[in-house]
Amino acid sequence: MLLKGINCLDQPVRHKAPVSFRLMDKCFESLNMSRPSDQALWFFVSLFFFFLLRRSEIASLGKKFGWFALRAEDVSLLDYHGSATVRAQEATSVHIRLRGSKTNQQGEPTLRMLNRSGHAFLCPVFGALCLFKARSSLPAIIPVAVSVNAHDQPNCVSSTAISKVIRQAAVALGEDPAAFSPHSLRSGGTAHMYRTGVDTLTIQFHGRWASDTFKQYTRLCKESVEVLSSKDHQRLKIGMKLLIFESYRICFLKKKRLSYFLPAKVVKSMTTLFVSLACFYSFKLHSFFKSFPLGITM
Template sequence: MRAAFAEGTSRNLDIQWQAFFLFCEAFQREPLPVNTQTICLYIQFLSRSMKSPDSIRNYVSGVKTLHILTDTDYSQVRQFEVNLALRGVARLNPHCPHRASPITPRILLEFVKFINFSDPLHATLWCSFLLSFYVMIRKSNIVASSGGFKPEQILLRQDISVQGDMLMVCLKWSKTNQFGKRKHVIPLIRIPSSKLCPVLAFHNMCDLVPAPPEAPAFSMPGTRSKPISYSCFQKFLKFLIVQTGRDPALFSSHSFRRGGATWAFQSNVPGELIQLQGDWASDAYKIYLDHSLEQKMQVANFVKNSIITFQAAFYK
């Protein structure tokens, strides 16, 4: 039953439960079973430090989950009043979620000036950057967290195969495929005479950092089983961002996923193919797209041209 929850979900629930019990202890409220007033006070308390109403809603949901798992009655909580409190917080504290800025091909080309392609670590990180961009991949498939890595989740060398001028990237696990019911295979084609070629980057990494098929796809140089860590990935990305004169606080590993989706959209790739490539289970990918001013101007131009046509017909 514990395994039914993803590792990240279990960790979040532990944090939420601890916060709730500390709140009840500090303000002498009964935690189990909880009543409506306690929940509403908890919402107001959380709003003092949490900017996102969605985060507060998750913490309240964690209290309900706690009751269900401990077989404790939750029926006395009046959900209508709880929802009113949540809506009140959202109205009093408007919050625009921060989203990482997209990595673009222009930025990637600027990175090239500061990368030593003969350095094993640089070559490995560069290859991971390009695959993150083209495959719109999540960080959990690329790097290891502080708690280690799981071979069934992270990309291995054997999951990336060379077929002529193509790379075939096989994702066997993802946020939307947590039980491994399918394999998501994505082809990447060679880009001749380009530093942004994923095939060239993969060959260069394999030459400098050879590893057996069962090893992580992006291994630390000098090791065969230790994958690139998230902190190493982030540190190198921030370094390159600073070198290009940009604010590193605006970028993260998620910038590659958003940037890849945005570039595909600007390249007129159909939305359903972008959704397929990035393995989105819904239309949520649309919030990742960064629309240019030129694209937004298309709406104004369409309206202008239709007015001109209509006006000409009207006065004819």
């Protein structure tokens, strides 16, 4: 009884909604990219999303930074030959070095690298270019969250500023702003990696999760469903039929529960029907899951 009472007091876990590409577009539209502060802000939005960074690893928490907060010297742009560059025409990849995290307090630094995405501004390389332009001549040993404002004075990008631009974009798209936070960028990047077919082990490695908690982020964004239905409608239709019939088959096999409101003959007939329908679609099961674009395998 005591455990039952404690369980009743627990509040359900509410995860922040993952950002979509539409929301990322709206964030970029709301920024004035001629301002150094907005250039730095877009760098943060990009790296949160593409590198699946935690808030404490890059942005300031109030007036403080974690000891492992990303510094400017930890970010580098490389050209095709692997040489450092800050020229937009030559940069092909961005490299970051994470000194630590809440799950890596005393370990070795973690290195991550991403190439150009092919998009004009939804690109980690473009985000890094914005950072170097915004920082001007600031020392490389200070956190990347410190940039120069319009008056050539140091300005710090906080998690509050990131939340503000995300929630303003959500309002512009008619979505609930309270459902989004800086963590939505990390979960959104995870969701899109999963949607494009990246296996879960690679996602876990890239996001540096010590457990499988990242799997709660592998959900679909609205536009993902639209793309999926337009390209793979037939396969999805077959698979959903199979899953529905299989669910009903399992349900009707539990005759004891149904015997209270259905005659035994009806239960038996309906069970036979759904078993037959499930068997009819079962020959398509393997090919359906094998080619399903979300990385589901048998």
